[in-house]
Amino acid sequence: MSGTEPKAGRLRIGVLGCADIAERRMLPSMLRQPLVEVTAVASRRIERARQFTERFGGSAVAGYERLLERDDVDAVYVPLPPELHVEWTLRALAAGKHVLCEKPFATRLADAEKAVSFARESGLLLMENFMFLHHSQHAEVRRLVAEGLIGEVQLFGSEFGIPLRPDAGPQGLPRRASTLPEVAAYPIRAARLFLGDGLRVAGAQVRPDSPYGPQPSGSALLVAPSGVAAQLAYGVEHGYRSGYGLWGSEGRLRLERAFSTPDELTPLLRVERGGTVTEIPLEADRHFTNIAGVFARAVLCGEDFTPHTEAILAHARLVDEVERAAASF
Template sequence: MATGTGTGDASASATEQAPVRLGVLGCASIARRRMLPALAARPELELTAVASRDLSKARAFTDEFGGQAVEGYAELLARDDVDAVYVPLPIMLHAEWVERALRAGKHVLCEKPLTRGLADAERLVKLADGLGLTLMESLMFVRHSQHTVVRELLDGGAIGELRSLTAEFAFPPKPAGDMRYDAVSGGALAEIGVYPFATALLYLGADLRVLGATVRRDEALGLDMSGAALLAAPDGTTAHLTWGMEHAYRSAYELWGSTGRIVVEWAYTPPSTHQPVIRVETQDRQERRTLPPDDQFGNVLAHFARAVRTGEDNGLQGEDILRLAALTEKAGAHAVALPGGDGE
């Protein structure tokens, strides 16, 4: 799974080309709060249209960010002035609308995870490849430059040989009626667990075994609310992952090596103005590295635009999508269900 900022490695001539004309399927909160503000700062892309089943919602977006409001997702896909679409719909709607977008000849940037299951992910990746279209998963955190620094420290021997990894991403319960409590959201493993699982793939490689997993289900909602998993790499390195939406907030991972530790706080959702701090601890010293701010949403957009223009697979596509889908599906299949709540 590749990392990188998406800025320094973009071709110098990218901004001289006509921008990729982007349409948005749905008026999700993540689009309004993070993706569309980032899009406004990327000359490689231009917002053409925003679609919603409720035209007033689409107009609220276009009044703020530009483009034309469209009633209905199919109407947006029929437009000739849309080269690519961003899909921030609930997870259980991804497979249908990603497929329809690809068959309409549009490149696709889809919120993570691409689908709820491996079979659908394989089908869509194969379809995009066959049509010569870019299909990218918006797993934005891996595009933040802080993880490139961590990789450099690890490869440089800053903590010796890696022995284990812990990754935790969870947040407190949302108000009643929040979309995450609707069955179309896919549950905590799909919505939140992908972050720690992607972290394990990032540092331990793709050949991971699931030694055990648990999920806590809310039977009234019909959703998993939290979970944990223990993974192992072929060399014996382990990963302990925790995720959920019923905890005090935490967004962090730690690499524990033979001579020290690397700790990354605010690993998954840092604002574009945040200066990340990487902590390196060994027996005789502690070092705190403060890094420049970086915009992981803008970086994903830049990589997507470049892939659309060049056809290059520069990560979060093809095999990266399938590795993450396979691992999370395997964890779900191994998971032991724990007693749940009543949905209140």
């Protein structure tokens, strides 16, 4: 294990940046994870870091580089904007820190490959924070599908659409980032979860730039080696949607709030089969707390880090293929 040895039984984590996702979901969830201790929070403004440490504990640090120099930090959580992920991941790895980075890890495949190579050479864990994969509802849906609930799967569909943010851009209009790779990451990763690796891109498109930002929406058609297709749609000027469905030879199912599931929510799986519609309640779960535990356990128990870096590369390759297909549309 590289870097300083963690406190027995707990991984000491420093946070690079005071992003909204860190404040609302990740840090409150880390407080509930017994394998994790938040020891430091860094911001470009020390006042902002202190606001976080007053709520979540640890030391407030002015500047990201100073946090990486601390001996009481074994790993870092990176919730910075996507264009800064690779830069600060490489700096953290060079400082001997394991890295849990928000999705999408990289905006270019070459950057993902560079960071993964460095993490492997350094013997450090690099993991992308696809928290929704660690909610038990998806494992239950996969189990029911495997047991034949809807027969043989013929089609997978997923959508992630979010409304415009209220903060204004230069012309007084709401500001949004491009849908690729940030927003599209969710349905693309869900397609891999249910249809496996080896997906090829049969087609993709993006809406031209709007006054609100570049590529505000898009869609993609992927095909698995089995021939099963995945129809995906995503956007940032939309009424909220966050779910997926599978259509089989004997029925179909649908799960809503699949990617942004509140901890207290009891998910309902809607199943249509033989002219009958039923709703199956699934267990509430804490996917942010769960992924923090997966990350910490991998380091503390000396698990094989390869599956986590392979997952980063597989996702980055598929997003790259979708982008190239959309560019040629």
